[in-house]
Amino acid sequence: MTEVVLECRKLSKHYAVGPQQLQVLGGIDLVLRAGERIAIVGSSGSGKTTLLNMLGGLDTPSTGEVWLAGQQMSALKEAERGRLRNTGLGFVYQFHHLLAEFTALENVCTPLLIGSTPISEARERGLAMLERVGLSARAGHKPAELSGGERQRVAIARALINEPACVLLDEPTGNLDQHTARGVQQLMLELSQRLNTAFLVVTHDLALAGQMDRVLTLNEGCLVQQPA
Ligand SMILES: Nc1ncnc2c1ncn2[C@@H]1O[C@H](COP(=O)(O)OP(=O)(O)OP(=O)(O)O)[C@@H](O)[C@H]1O
Numbered sequence: 001m002t003e004v005v006l007e008c009r010k011l012s013k014h015y016a017v018g019p020q021q022l023q024v025l026g027g028i029d030l031v032l033r034a035g036e037r038i039a040i041v042g043s044s045g046s047g048k049t050t051l052l053n054m055l056g057g058l059d060t061p062s063t064g065e066v067w068l069a070g071q072q073m074s075a076l077k078e079a080e081r082g083r084l085r086n087t088g089l090g091f092v093y094q095f096h097h098l099l100a101e102f103t104a105l106e107n108v109c110t111p112l113l114i115g116s117t118p119i120s121e122a123r124e125r126g127l128a129m130l131e132r133v134g135l136s137a138r139a140g141h142k143p144a145e146l147s148g149g150e151r152q153r154v155a156i157a158r159a160l161i162n163e164p165a166c167v168l169l170d171e172p173t174g175n176l177d178q179h180t181a182r183g184v185q186q187l188m189l190e191l192s193q194r195l196n197t198a199f200l201v202v203t204h205d206l207a208l209a210g211q212m213d214r215v216l217t218l219n220e221g222c223l224v225q226q227p228a
Contacts, residue, residue, distance in 0.1 A: 002033040004067075005088075005165035005198050006055060011064035012221075013050055024050050026221030027064065032166060035196040037189070039209035042218035048202040049170055051218065055200065056168050057085050069165060086115055090159025090197075094171035096151040098143040098158075104150075105130060105139040108157045115162065129157040133187060149180035153187060160191060166198040173205045185211060 013025040024047040032038060040048050053059040055066055057073045066073045069088045073081055090111075098107045105126045112122040130139050133153040143151055152172060159167045172188070173181035185208050192199045201212060209215050215226040 002035065004031055005034050005069065006030075006032040006200070007067045008055060008061075009065045009067075011051070011054055011066065012062050013047070013054060013059075014062050023221055025054070025061075028221075028223055030055075030216075030223060032198045032200055034165060035192065035198055036214075037192055037199045037212040038201070039212040039215045040200065040202045040218055040223070041204070041206070041209050041215060044204075046218045047221065048218055052168050052170050052200070052202050056089055056091060057081055083115075086111055087162050088164050088166065090162065090164045090167040092152070092155050092159045092167060092169040092172045094174040096143065096155040098151060098154055100143055103140050103142055104135060104146065104154045104157075107143070107154055108161055111158060111162050125161060126157075129161050130154075132160075132191065133157045147180075148176050149184055152176065152180075152184050156184070156187065156191070160195065160197065163195065164197065166200065167192075169199060169201045169203075171203055171205075172201065173203065173208055181205060181208070 008028055008030050011025055011028040014021045014023045028051065040051065042048050054061045057066065068084055071084060076084060105123065108129055109122040109126040112125060127139060130136055133156055135150060135153055138146060138150060146154065173184055176184060188199060189211060191197065201208065203209055216223045217226060
């Protein structure tokens with residue numbers, strides 16, 4: 001059976017809001033396998049981003065476990081967790097979160113340089129990744145000099161530069177017009193297939209969700225699989 005790259009078991013999250021407890025996630029089990037593409041949909045406020053943040057180790061669950069590349073995240077020390085996150089996961093957000101002062105190439109290379117890859121190797125790999133997303137000619141451009149779709153392509157290139165087993169995407173097409181969104185969608189599908197990278201996408205974009213292998217709906221703290 002295909003290798004499990006990311007998994008959560010009985011994951012729950014509640015927030016204390018004044019004297020009240022707001023239960024957002026109520027014991028979620030999810031398995032993501034190598035190269036698999038899953039969409040998570042659900043109404044606004046249903047907890048999609050909360051779930052993605054737990055899976056990405058950016059927030060701590062109230063109960064339950066997250067396993068990345070066979071390691072339980074909460075059992076790791078902060079520095080180890082950071083390293084595992086940097087090499088095992090890529091992140092793409094609705095608003096690209098590129099560094100404004102850096103060029104496209106420098107943005108793409110950042111995860112490599114954090115991981116202390118030599119600059120010359122980082123540059124070579126960054127250029128190859130920019131080529132894969134069709135942006136070789138934009139390597140020296142800063143985010144303000146790129147279109148919305150191009151910025152998202154750079155963000156995707158940055159997410160993939162470390163060749164993570166899994167990329168977590170929060171509304172990757174949410175800020176794009178329909179035409180640009182379909183182009184970014186196509187790129188994501190091509191890259192996940194070619195690199196055998198698992199993609200977990202939180203989205204309101206039903207056209208994008210429909211292209212994934214599975215669509216799960218988050219409702220009242222639980223994940224329900226949509227019929228194929
Ligand atoms: N730090 C926090 N403290 C208290 N409540 C929070 C906190 N973060 C999120 N929430 C609440 O948790 C619920 C889920 O929020 P979340 O952002 O995960 O929803 P979502 O499904 O991603 O929504 P959207 O589709 O609008 O982005 C919301 O009711 C939100 O108000």
